[in-house]
Amino acid sequence: MVLKVQSIGDVLNRARPALLLLSASLIPVIILAAAMGWFFVTAQRESLDNDIRVKAETIAATIQRELDTQIQLLSVIAESPRFDLPITRSSFAETARRLRERVPGWDQIRVSDEDGNVALSLPPLETSSSRRVIDLESYTRLLATGQAVVGNIVIGTKGRPAFAIRVPIERNDKIKAVLSAVIRPAMVTNLLRASGLPDTWPAWIVDGQGRLITSTGPTELAGKPETEFAGFSGTETALATLKDGGELRVADAVLSQTPWRVKVGIPMAEYDALANKALVFVVAGCCFTILLAGAAAALLQREVNFRNRERESLANWQRMDALGKLTGQAAHDFNNLLMIFQSGVEGIKRRRDDEQRVTKLLSHMADGVEQGKAITRRLLSFSKRSNQSAAHIELDTKIVEFEPLLRQALNDTIVMDVSVRGDLWPVRADPVGLEIALINLLTNAREAMPNGGRVYIAATNIEDGASEDGALRGQYVALTVTDTGKGIDSANLTRVFEPFFSTKDNGRAGLGLTQVHSFMQAAGGKVKVTSLAGHGSAFTLLLPKSDAPRARHGDESGNFDLPKTILIVDDTPASLESVRFALEGTVTTILTATGGVEALAILEDRSDIEAIVSDIMMPEMSGIQLADAVARKYPRLLIVLMTGYSDKLEAGLEIDRPVVGKPFKIEELAKALAAEASKSVDLSNVVRFDVNSKTS
Structure with a gap:
C-alpha cells in the first residue's frame, strides 16, 4: 500500500512541470477570453443602445417631415389671395372644405384674431365657450416670433385630445390673423406604429409640457401626463418603468423644430438576454480564436491591403478620367485660342507693313482674349455658390440669356416671340425666382395650347401711378407673357392664383401660378392676369425698378x-x-x-x-x-x-x-x-x- 502511494506521488512529481506549463499557458488564454467576453458584451449592449437611439431619431425625423409638410401646405394657403382680409365665410368654407377633403388628418381649420378668439371655423363651433384658443402657449409663441408653430396636445371642450399647427396670416409684414389646423393624435399614432419597431419595443411621444401625445399602448392616454404610461426612476433617464411594471432601457430624440420628444424603449429582459447570449458565444469561440487569430489577422490584413489598393486605384482612375475630360475640353478650347494668336503672330511677322491685315489679325486676337476670359469664367463657376437673393437685373440682356431655357419649356408646335426694348429700366428681384416664374408661365401657356400656338414675351416701363387699383406706387417694369390658348373664363379669372385651383381638363391641381404670385409678393411687385375665353391669356409681372445705375454696354467712348x-x-x-x-x-x-x-x-x-x-x-x-x-x-x-x-x-x-x-x-x-x-x-x-x- 505504501509502495502504491509512493508510485502515485512519483507520477505527480514528474507531471508537475507539465501541469505548471499547462497552467501558465492557460492563464493568458483565460485572461484573453475574459477580456474578449467583456468587450463583446459591452459592444452588444452599445449596439442595442444605438439601435433604440437610431429608431427614436428615425421616428422623430419622420414625424418632423410630416409636420413640416403640414406647415408648408398651411403656409401656402395663408399666403393665397383668398385669405386677404376681410375673409368671407363662404370663401373660407369652400377653401376649408377642399383642404379637409385633400388632407383627411385635419380635423378642424380655424382662423383666429390676435386676441386668440376663433373667428372662422370648419366644422363650425357649437358653443360660444369654445370660441377661445385653448393652447395659448403656442398661440403666444407664434405672435411673438411670427413663425409657424406646432402646439402642445390639449383636451378639447368635448374631452377629445388634439394639437394644432398654426401659421400667421401676414400682409404688409404684419400679422393680421392666425390660420390653424387642429389635428387628432391618430395621424401621429399611425406614423409611430408604421415605423417598423419590434412588437416588444414600446414607443411614445410627449410634448413640451410632458403630456403624452400618443404611444404604442392604449390610445386613451393621449393628453395625460407621461407618468400615466411610463415613469423614470430618479435622475436616470435611460431606465424607465412601464405602468404595468415592465422595466425598459430608453433612448429619446427631440424633433428639430418643436418641443416634442420621441422615446423608444427595449425591455430589460431582452436587453440582458441578448448580451448574455453574446457572452456564451464569445466564451465558446474563444478557443477557436486562439488557433485562428494569427491566420485570420494575416488574411484580414492581406484583404484590407488589397481592397485599399483597389479602391485607391479606382479613385485615382476616376479622378484622372474626370480631370482628363475637363482638361481635354479646356485644352481644346484654349488650343483654338492659341491657334488664333499663333496665326496672328506669324501673320504680323510676315506682313508688318500691311496695316489692313495687321488690324484684322489684331481684331481676331482681341476676340480670342474675350473668348479666353469667357472660358475662364465658366471654369471658375464650379467653385462659386449660387446667390438666390434679390439682385440688380437688366431685363433686356437677362431675357436674352434666359431665352434658350425658356424655349425648352414649350414644344415644337409653339412659336415664341420675344420683344424687349433696349431702354428698359433695370429691376431688383431674385434672378432664379424670375427664371422659375417665367418657366411656370410658359408651362401654363403650353398646357393651354395642346394643338400649338404662339407665345409673346414683351416688357415696357410703367411710370408712377400707372397701377389701376392704386395698390402699387412708384416706377415698375411690366413683363408680359401672352399666349393664344383657350383662355380663362371670367368666373375663374380671379381664382387662378389660388392653391389647388385648376382649369385643366384632367382635373389635376398645381401650384405653378401660386408660386408666381408668391415670387411677386416677395419682390415687392404684383402679378396681373387678363384673358378672353377662346382667344388666350396675358400674365403681367410688375417688377420694381432698381435704384442702381444701369450698366453701360457696347463700344462707348469717353x-x-x-x-x-x-x-x-x-x-x-x-x-x-x-x-x-x-x-x-x-x-x-x-x-x-x-x-x-x-x-x-x-x-x-x-x-x-x-x-x-x-x-x-x-x-x-x-x-x-x-x-x-x-x-x-x-x-x-x-x-x-x-x-x-x-x-x-x-x-x-x-x-x-x-x-x-x-x-x-x-x-x-x-x-x-x-x-x-x-x-x-x-x-x-x-x-x-x-x-x-x-x-x-
Missing part, C-alpha cells in the same frame, strides 16, 4: 483721367512687363515692383507716385494686404487691384477697391482708376486720357 506717375506691382515678370508696356505712352512715369515689400520701399523714396496697380495673389504680402498698408500710410494714393484668380474673392470676400480681371483692356484699367479717383478729395494732379486715341 475721356478717363489717368495719374501722371503709376507704380505697378506684380510678382510675375511677364505680367508686370505687359501692364507696363500697355501704359507706355499714356502715363508719364511708370515704376515697377515685384512684391509688396519692394513697393513699400519705393513709396518711401518717391513722393510723386499718385496711383498703385497691384496684383492680388503674391507671396509674402498679398495685394489686399499691400492696399491696406498703403491706405493707412498714404491715404491719398489711388489703389486698383488686378487678378487672374483669387480664392478669397471667389469665397465672397468684399474689397473696397476696384478690381480688374486679367487679361484686361487699357480702357478697363482707366475706368477703374477713374472710379477710385472719384472717391479721392484731391483730383487736380491728373492728366486727360482719351481711350479712342491711338498709341504706339
Whole structure:
C-alpha cells in the first residue's frame, strides 16, 4: 500500500512541470477570453443602445417631415389671395372644405384674431365657450416670433385630445390673423406604429409640457401626463418603468423644430438576454480564436491591403478620367485660342507693313482674349455658390440669356416671340425666382395650347401711378407673357392664383401660378392676369425698378483721367512687363515692383507716385494686404487691384477697391482708376486720357 502511494506521488512529481506549463499557458488564454467576453458584451449592449437611439431619431425625423409638410401646405394657403382680409365665410368654407377633403388628418381649420378668439371655423363651433384658443402657449409663441408653430396636445371642450399647427396670416409684414389646423393624435399614432419597431419595443411621444401625445399602448392616454404610461426612476433617464411594471432601457430624440420628444424603449429582459447570449458565444469561440487569430489577422490584413489598393486605384482612375475630360475640353478650347494668336503672330511677322491685315489679325486676337476670359469664367463657376437673393437685373440682356431655357419649356408646335426694348429700366428681384416664374408661365401657356400656338414675351416701363387699383406706387417694369390658348373664363379669372385651383381638363391641381404670385409678393411687385375665353391669356409681372445705375454696354467712348506717375506691382515678370508696356505712352512715369515689400520701399523714396496697380495673389504680402498698408500710410494714393484668380474673392470676400480681371483692356484699367479717383478729395494732379486715341 505504501509502495502504491509512493508510485502515485512519483507520477505527480514528474507531471508537475507539465501541469505548471499547462497552467501558465492557460492563464493568458483565460485572461484573453475574459477580456474578449467583456468587450463583446459591452459592444452588444452599445449596439442595442444605438439601435433604440437610431429608431427614436428615425421616428422623430419622420414625424418632423410630416409636420413640416403640414406647415408648408398651411403656409401656402395663408399666403393665397383668398385669405386677404376681410375673409368671407363662404370663401373660407369652400377653401376649408377642399383642404379637409385633400388632407383627411385635419380635423378642424380655424382662423383666429390676435386676441386668440376663433373667428372662422370648419366644422363650425357649437358653443360660444369654445370660441377661445385653448393652447395659448403656442398661440403666444407664434405672435411673438411670427413663425409657424406646432402646439402642445390639449383636451378639447368635448374631452377629445388634439394639437394644432398654426401659421400667421401676414400682409404688409404684419400679422393680421392666425390660420390653424387642429389635428387628432391618430395621424401621429399611425406614423409611430408604421415605423417598423419590434412588437416588444414600446414607443411614445410627449410634448413640451410632458403630456403624452400618443404611444404604442392604449390610445386613451393621449393628453395625460407621461407618468400615466411610463415613469423614470430618479435622475436616470435611460431606465424607465412601464405602468404595468415592465422595466425598459430608453433612448429619446427631440424633433428639430418643436418641443416634442420621441422615446423608444427595449425591455430589460431582452436587453440582458441578448448580451448574455453574446457572452456564451464569445466564451465558446474563444478557443477557436486562439488557433485562428494569427491566420485570420494575416488574411484580414492581406484583404484590407488589397481592397485599399483597389479602391485607391479606382479613385485615382476616376479622378484622372474626370480631370482628363475637363482638361481635354479646356485644352481644346484654349488650343483654338492659341491657334488664333499663333496665326496672328506669324501673320504680323510676315506682313508688318500691311496695316489692313495687321488690324484684322489684331481684331481676331482681341476676340480670342474675350473668348479666353469667357472660358475662364465658366471654369471658375464650379467653385462659386449660387446667390438666390434679390439682385440688380437688366431685363433686356437677362431675357436674352434666359431665352434658350425658356424655349425648352414649350414644344415644337409653339412659336415664341420675344420683344424687349433696349431702354428698359433695370429691376431688383431674385434672378432664379424670375427664371422659375417665367418657366411656370410658359408651362401654363403650353398646357393651354395642346394643338400649338404662339407665345409673346414683351416688357415696357410703367411710370408712377400707372397701377389701376392704386395698390402699387412708384416706377415698375411690366413683363408680359401672352399666349393664344383657350383662355380663362371670367368666373375663374380671379381664382387662378389660388392653391389647388385648376382649369385643366384632367382635373389635376398645381401650384405653378401660386408660386408666381408668391415670387411677386416677395419682390415687392404684383402679378396681373387678363384673358378672353377662346382667344388666350396675358400674365403681367410688375417688377420694381432698381435704384442702381444701369450698366453701360457696347463700344462707348469717353475721356478717363489717368495719374501722371503709376507704380505697378506684380510678382510675375511677364505680367508686370505687359501692364507696363500697355501704359507706355499714356502715363508719364511708370515704376515697377515685384512684391509688396519692394513697393513699400519705393513709396518711401518717391513722393510723386499718385496711383498703385497691384496684383492680388503674391507671396509674402498679398495685394489686399499691400492696399491696406498703403491706405493707412498714404491715404491719398489711388489703389486698383488686378487678378487672374483669387480664392478669397471667389469665397465672397468684399474689397473696397476696384478690381480688374486679367487679361484686361487699357480702357478697363482707366475706368477703374477713374472710379477710385472719384472717391479721392484731391483730383487736380491728373492728366486727360482719351481711350479712342491711338498709341504706339
